[in-house]
Amino acid sequence: MSTYEDRLNALREELASRKLTGFVVPLTDEHMSEYVGAYAQRLGWLTGFQGSAGTAVVMSEEAAIFTDGRYTLQVREQVDGENWEYVGVPATSVADWLKDHASQGGRIGYDPWLHTRQWVTAATKALAEKGAELVAVDTNPIDAVWPDKPLPSDAKLIVHDEKFAGKSSPRKRQDMADEMAEKKADAAVLAALDSIAWTFNIRGADVDHTPVALAYAIVHKDGTADFFVEPDKMSEDVQRHLGNGVRVHERSAFQGVLGSLKGKRVIADPERAVAAIFQTLEDAGATILSEAEPAVLPKAIKNPVELQGMRDSHERDGAALVRFLHWLSIEAPKGGVTEMSAAKRLLEFRQENPLLRDLSFDSISGAGPHGASPHYRVSEESSIPLEMDSIYLIDSGGQYPDGTTDVTRTVIIGTPTPEMRDRFTRVLKGHIALATAVFPQGTRGSQLDSFARQYLWAAGLDYMHGTGHGVGSFLGVHEGPQRISAANYPGSGWDEPLHAGMILSNEPGYYKAGEYGIRIENLVAIEEREIAGGEATMLGFETLTFVPIDRNLIDTTMLTAVECDWVDGYHADVVARIGPHLDDAAAAWLGEMCAPLD
Known part of the structure; x- marks a missing residue:
């Protein structure tokens, strides 16, 4: 599309066709990453903003872009003030803005794979005060109007040698298993890309300048793990490196395996796991232990x-x-x-x-x-x-x-x-x-x-x-x-x-x-x-x-x-x-x- 205004108008038409009166566009991916691959740069495509942190809200008649003090000047240089209101955070949160601007009976869409459960709770409460509702979408409406949207990277995984890592992947997973035993947990979800890279001593090239690969993992209380990644990204070297203790699945199988954890006590990180992960676990009947991924502190x-x-x-x-x-x-x-x-x-x-x-x-x-x-x-x-x-x-x-x-x-x-x-x-x-x-x-x-x-x-x-x-x-x-x-x-x-x-x-x-x-x-x-x-x-x-x-x-x-x-x-x-x-x-x-x- 020729201009950012055209893109904004196209999104509004798509929202209207879905009977949505607004939509929230964060700058992140399904892993709550700060830096994301080209396929997830929805905020930049829609607005022209090139910073690494920000959110937009598009309503039927108005639109706002939210940035913190690092981007006060940059957002004004890159985003057209004729079409967008500039809002500073944390002084004004997205939830607070929605409460002030949503209409009675409004339906504000969000992608549950791009937001935390905490954000969903806060936005739902704010909109309820206005008689409006937050609506999870099955597919992202920006993807529907982004004609040349890049595909996720198909770069191969590589092994991160133990001479650099300092500790083997089986040892790291066993340490996690020991921690899970203390908390009486059966499994832990790893959604953050750096947690996954560190845990399995692998690296990738799916995000510019950050050597991580698009994947999910579930580590179990016996130290074994399920690893979810596109098959084409695997090599024999990586398969050999992962060993028999890691079961490799297609990335698309992740949600289904989450749904099989009925009756299990599962660690899920409220800062790093998206709302869709929590919802899937809840629907499956798992008991969720809401705390940091077990890789976060030892990685740091x-x-x-x-x-x-x-x-x-x-x-x-x-x-x-x-x-x-x-x-x-x-x-x-x-x-x-x-x-x-x-x-x-x-x-x-x-x-x-x-x-x-x-x-x-x-x-x-x-x-x-x-x-x-x-x-x-x-x-x-x-x-x-x-x-x-x-x-x-x-x-x-x-x-x-x-x-x-x-x-x-x-x-x-x-x-x-x-x-x-x-x-x-x-x-x-x-x-x-x-x-x-x-x-x-x-x-x-x-x-x-x-x-x-x-x-x-x-x-x-x-x-x-x-x-x-x-x-x-x-x-x-x-x-x-x-x-x-x-x-x-x-x-x-x-x-x-x-x-x-x-x-x-x-x-x-x-x-x-x-x-x-x-x-x-x-x-x-x-x-x-x-x-x-x-x-x-x-x-x-x-x-x-x-x-x-x-x-x-x-x-x-x-x-x-x-x-x-x-x-x-x-x-x-x-x-x-x-x-x-x-x-x-x-x-x-x-x-x-x-x-x-x-």
Whole structure:
């Protein structure tokens, strides 16, 4: 269809033919994934929005798109305000908006394979107050009006070798079986793609930049499992790897097997399993234990092999990023470098390493005002030049068989203003405060969030995103349940106590709309800390990312002696770890960038 307005009109006609007065369009797939395959990009196809989180509601006469503070600017650039109302979450939820806008007797459709049971309950209650109802659809109406909708990926599964995984799949499943025995559970549903990949030590290529495969699984109390995947995606190597303890079925058989669990006590995750899974289990007469998938926490707590892999992959990745920053320092002042050409050049540096499997997400290459959109996605149409005396923000990462990386650096092209240096230094102070935090076991990320914000708050400033997210091991660049985020920022539903072995990002920022953005992001691993005379079990952070911080943006008069020592110590580590991977010119530049602060 030629325009987004045409698509919106076509959907409204389809809804009318189904006697629906509205329909809810989330940006997810049947696995509640954050990043989804092309076949599930229904929100982007309908609206033009290219962010990674959002929801739309289409009514007969009005339509709204819901995004959080990360996308306030982006959604207005990509979605036509003539046809769509912009709504910010969490200030206004989809359920609240429906309650205000649905008509008496209205019938609002939803796809039960794309929503959680909690969302269905909240929306049903909200609509009931208006005398309207929420209606589950058998087939998604967007699919009916999307003429060239891509098919799901047919990429083959691959084995994730135990030398990278650190633990065999049978051992992982037996650990799950032991946990199920304690809870008197007969089975556990695995719906999250990263849980499945981790449990079976397999990887795939069904989602851009996330090495997972479209599949479902049910793990049983004896450690065996049923695995549901399209047959064409299997190979003899994978079949052999899975072994006799895993029964392989076609993906379409999943719902039927769920329906056979009558009388069984079944674990289903309210955050990761869609409403249709819960409904099928209820209809089958199963007893549902509503709690996290048994893969979630052990996947987040990396074993020693995974931790070493993360260290090794970050060293290789850091070398590629340093080569890029060296190149940028030479080429950007000449003019002619654009957001797109810079992102492509960084990819080329990463591709020089044969272990690179993919990027871990589309690089956020933001010059000047585009840097003020925390999740800006550069395209040929949006790409602008890097100009003198402006800030450039590059947030990027790689997927390697031994680890996943995610790093953001902010650099000045030319000379910064005093305000730029002030804001950058406040962000840096917050980054250091979090990096050096020591906290007792049992602490939650929400308790640490203000460490990173305090110096911005002191100047009446803030940033509208979480401070840290979990990261997988050759898996998702965003991983739960760990997170560093206050209750009023995106992702605050994750509030798992922090455990040694978890990987998190440390990424405070500052964004001035229409002018520039600043973010400093390293990945860190939680480790136990021995404190002389201490009585409690204490934790701290091991820094994994080694890339220089732009000294030209640091106002050293704002740093304490301890903070200056941290920067100097960090930069000494960068030289020691990354320097040996560089040629003479890049190594000399790195030495200058990492010289002690004046």
